[in-house]
Amino acid sequence: MALVSPTRTTDTTAQEPLLNHALTTSPDPIKASPENPAEPEVTGELIITLSPKFGPVDVERFKVHVPAGAMASELATNLSAANARISLGGWATRLNDSDEFEFIPTATYETINPGTGITIQISQLPISRKVGTAPITVTERSREGGKGTFHNRATTFNIGKFPADFYMRDFNADPLVINNGGEVTLTWERSTNATYELLYGDTSLNVTNETTRKITNVKSDTTFYLRGTTSSDPNNPATRTLSAQVTVLQPDIEVRNLTVHGTTQLIGDTQTNNLRISAGHTLTADGPTVTNGTFTANGPIDTNETLTAHGLILAKASLAASSDFVVEASGKAVFKGSVGLFNTYAVEKLTVPIGGGSWRSPSHWPDGMALVHNLTDSQLVANVSTGADSYTMYLQSGEKTTFPLARHHTLSLRGQGGIGGDCQVFMIPLGDSEG
Structure with a gap:
């Protein structure tokens, strides 16, 4: 106390x-x-x-x-x-x-x-x-x-x-250290000629007729205040306040700004309204990653598990997925760099708007095949079904070429010529279109 x-x-x-x-x-x-x-x-x-x-x-x-x-x-x-x-x-x-x-x-x-x-x-x-x-x-x-x-x-x-007979004393918390989400029992002694409030965080409880109160689901270090008020003049009361502190192991923390200069590990569900990875830095997820809003990365994104997007994913560098990459019907993924897919994926149509310049696939296609297209105002389209054993590339005019699809084959589309290597890749479900 x-x-x-x-x-x-x-x-x-x-x-x-x-x-x-x-x-x-x-x-x-x-x-x-x-x-x-x-x-x-x-x-x-x-x-x-x-x-x-x-x-x-x-x-x-x-x-x-x-x-x-x-x-x-x-x-x-x-x-x-x-x-x-x-x-x-x-x-x-x-x-x-x-x-x-x-x-x-x-x-x-x-x-x-x-x-x-x-x-x-x-x-x-x-x-x-x-x-x-x-x-x-x-x-x-x-x-x-x-x-x-x-x-x-x-x-x-x-x-x-x-008043001469007023007293308020022995305000104690038991236990003083608890686990996250635990409970604490508060006790105190007081006279009956005053009103009493228990205050903590944004909570205010009237405890005038009490001398003990159990508080549950305490998730962070908390200071509890017991305030007694008495007066012969309502406009000028006398107030006395006692406090008791409880420490929470592995507490929940809420801060306005946080700067970390070392490694940060997030074990469990993580929610963020805006997450930005600066250029030259990598975001690595060893478990499933779900975003319900726009996900913007100015550096590589490396996930060893499922990456699920319910909204727009914008990557201004490479994106590598060594497990499933899923874009649901309500979302699309936009990449301004290379795209590497190292496993099965649930994207049924891959659309690459050209907008000028010369575009080609890299030289590491299966069987060492290389394909070069000189395109102006058309689209290069790739159709892949989950579990398919072939990969089809074609122009909107109808020209197409089919390649075998290796399970761990790397698909990497890069812009050449006028665009200077900055291509946009739209990944959308079959049936949608991207102009």
Whole structure:
């Protein structure tokens, strides 16, 4: 269990503080004085710690504003009896007319070096009688060591005043480490004079009448927050928050941007809206690969299993398939490079638009045969049926040539002449046409 620090804000009109600021109270939490004015007030203490964030910091003064009065938003009934002190030697302390405790060095300023911690304590504060939240503002007048001018830099802490019988404690998670998709049991102790919420991720649960809750299907490291709220003024409640952390083994991870400079292994189903392989790089799939949208590769694609496309596949380099290559009726594959098919495939018509230039098949046809066609505005068409033992190439005009088809034969179509080796190969089901 951990206590979440009081809500802290930085004055947007001021410069960013150069010191780290933290505030705790004694007791924790602060309890409001009894509502009956005949009963004596209870007292409380503020403990403020400060330290340089980076390098040396020159400080002219510190101010701590403590609102005083009888309202829910005021911490103390008065400040005259309070005892204020600072851990730095030679500093003066005084209470000004604005309910601010000032802490001033003997010299014009004092340099606070990294590693130096400062503690300000304001004790014997008579706490006001109304439950609510009071803003405590800590202002440092500072500059970077030896640089520039001094500025006021303010941080405000919202400190709750709770009923005398309020308590919220022992917020625990069991177990602290779970497997992905596992469950955790949360337990806590609390008084009945407040409302309680359990918060994690985007979830908010009302647990006012509970002291335990089981959370299932936890897939990533999770921080759970228990928030208790009580108030005598609906517009100014007092809030206290506890937290508990659970660690998940092999968690699900969601990130906005991810850069990997080494090997990335994806074991199991992988979904992506856009996947791009840059030129000169290879995407290798050792299992079935399914894409429901456009798949674009600027480098080789090498798959040892089935590649199934429900949409467009665009390869700007070679595509090699040593298992089945399937293009369903609703899709087509477009290649701006060589096409190598090393096994059976379920494409019944292969259409190669020419658009000018001289086209030829390479010299490594079965039986060493080579075929050259000089084509202008026509199409070279190849008909292959699954399991067929021959391969037919022909022009739309009707000229055709048939070759035997070896099971592991490489079909590679390359453009020559005017196109400069950049051919487009459309693979579509039988019966469709591609102009």
